[in-house]
Amino acid sequence: MLQQFPAAAFAPWSPSIKGAFLGTTERKMHQLPVSMLYFYGSKFGHLYEDACATGRPSIFFCAERRQARVGYNKKKHDAVPQNMDLPPILPKKKKKPYPIPLKKIQEAARADKKLAEKGIEKPLEPPKNGLLVPDLIPVAYEVLDAWKILIRGLAQLLHVIPIHACSECSEIHIAESGHDIQDCCGQTSGSRRSFHSWVKGSINDVLIPIESYHMYDPFGRRIKHDTRFNYERIPAIVELGIQAGVELPEYPSRRRTEPIRMIGKKIIDIGGIVEEPPGPHSFGYSGSSIVDLDTHRALERVPPPVESEVPTIAQETMNAYEKVKWGLRKLMKKYTVKACGYCSEVHVGPRGHNAKLCGEFKHQWRDGKHGWQDATVDEVFPPNYVWHVEDPKGPPLTSALKRFYGKAPAVVELCMQAGARIPYKYRPMMRLDIVVPESEEARLIA
Known part of the structure; x- marks a missing residue:
């Protein structure tokens, strides 16, 4: 049962006390403790009163809860976002931006x-x-x-992990079969409806x-x-x-x-x-x-x-x-x-x-x-970014679910499929926290 306050005369607010104010009110013995209530988003802190006096004005101190969470490091927590887009592809009909201003x-x-x-x-x-x-x-x-170790390691892994390359553009894909995403920009892509022409990479x-x-x-x-x-x-x-x-x-x-x-x-x-x-x-x-x-x-x-x-x-x-x-x-x-x-x-x-x-x-x-x-x-x-594949032996990636897929550097994707641990900085761009829906469910997602 919520406590109802009678008309109260509040003391004027002092700007020297930020986030806090003083006031007076009257309460009776049968009422609930004021310290259990919330008043306009602020919690009543200390209550000073004479419990034996009925109807006597009580003094309370109200302050906002702005305590910092223990062990929370904002810089470390917000260093890497949950999902991150890749760098934009620069237009070929324009000079690259200068690295130095x-x-x-x-x-x-x-x-x-x-x-x-x-x-x-x-x-x-x-x-x-x-x-x-x-x-x-x-x-x-x-x-x-x-x-040297990188070249030798990739040469060994390519004997085990299959890799596919498009014969018309620079796209590559690391999985058992090539994907079905229609983003080929080769010379004969129009006749193939922008599907890739996969060969061994x-x-x-x-x-x-x-x-x-x-x-x-x-x-x-x-x-x-x-x-x-x-x-x-x-x-x-x-x-x-x-x-x-x-x-x-x-x-x-x-x-x-x-x-x-x-x-x-x-x-x-x-x-x-x-x-x-x-x-x-x-x-x-x-x-x-x-x-x-x-x-x-x-x-x-x-x-x-x-x-x-x-x-x-x-x-x-x-x-x-x-x-x-x-x-x-x-x-x-x-x-x-x-x-x-x-x-x-x-x-x-x-x-x-x-x-x-x-x-x-x-x-x-x-x-x-x-x-x-x-x-x-x-x-x-x-880095040569490629599509991240959750199940290399599963069905190929489709254009309808393109916005749910992530990307990663080709070396990282290849090593991950071979059993290596993924560095934390690549997880946002790979979108590992996103559950890829079914094709018929994609249109129901906002």
Whole structure:
């Protein structure tokens, strides 16, 4: 039974007491305790009264319940949402956004120009001055070691886990059969009603090959269109590791002991031009340790695994994938990597090459030259998102339930199906908390 209050005279509210107010009222002995009631969303706290006095005014103190929950860490709890959409697909008829705001780029250029006008040398720190960063040399070795484990682990898992690739577009799918989602954008997709044309996939469909020119001296002569065949193409991750301090006899790199000097954008002292020593520059070189650093014919080099070892291999591959991403972030904070703003070309070094190989949006205006800008980790090491499959042996995914499916990087999805644990940061984009309805139930869901 709720207590009914008679007309009460409340004391004026004082702004010094936030979230609380004082008041007076009268109550009788047979009434319920006031402390058990709620008044306009606030709970009565302390009640001071004389229990023997009937009809005597009572004083109460009313305050809102704003106690913080014990053990609640808002930053940790809200760090990752329950479900997360993938990054938007950038339009091909537009240049990619700059990773660094354009205002900061212009401010740095104006500061360099002022120093150059006064004849003052540009202050450079390693590795911008051509010297190595000693603290990042172990990180470079860890990245290449993890890169080897990643390639070998994927080659072993592909003997067990089937992968399908569309012969008309870049879509891949990891399951017993290809999905039925109508999102093919190939040349003959109109005749197939946007259904994919599935063929057997390879390791290059999981790890998208991003290659870069290997340069003995990144600050030396710039690669021109006519001299591009004088330089070998190797994985961009390997080239970044070499420039960060990894020693590979097959691909030597110049190690300076004296820093270079620059005024503005002009190099005034490079330490002289040193010719590149001859060597076997080919990933197909027999007996070489660098064969394990490339995905070429990896399935032929690596035998199928034992069935009992598949979950262990999958977990090691997942850990190697995270190690490569972690190392790339650390290395790219110091070492310069350039990417074309229109295509997927990547160049490791302080400045991009001059090879006229870009054929994307308005390449005629640039005479085929690339529009160089700072690269991101996803451009050097693309995640290649694929649809997450809850049951690889179940029915194929359909277009009607497309909005209920999640996505994940191809390496993560492949390792998960092989028995690896899913890192927590990938769970929101995979939408593991969503129950996929039946086809006839989808239209009933708001």
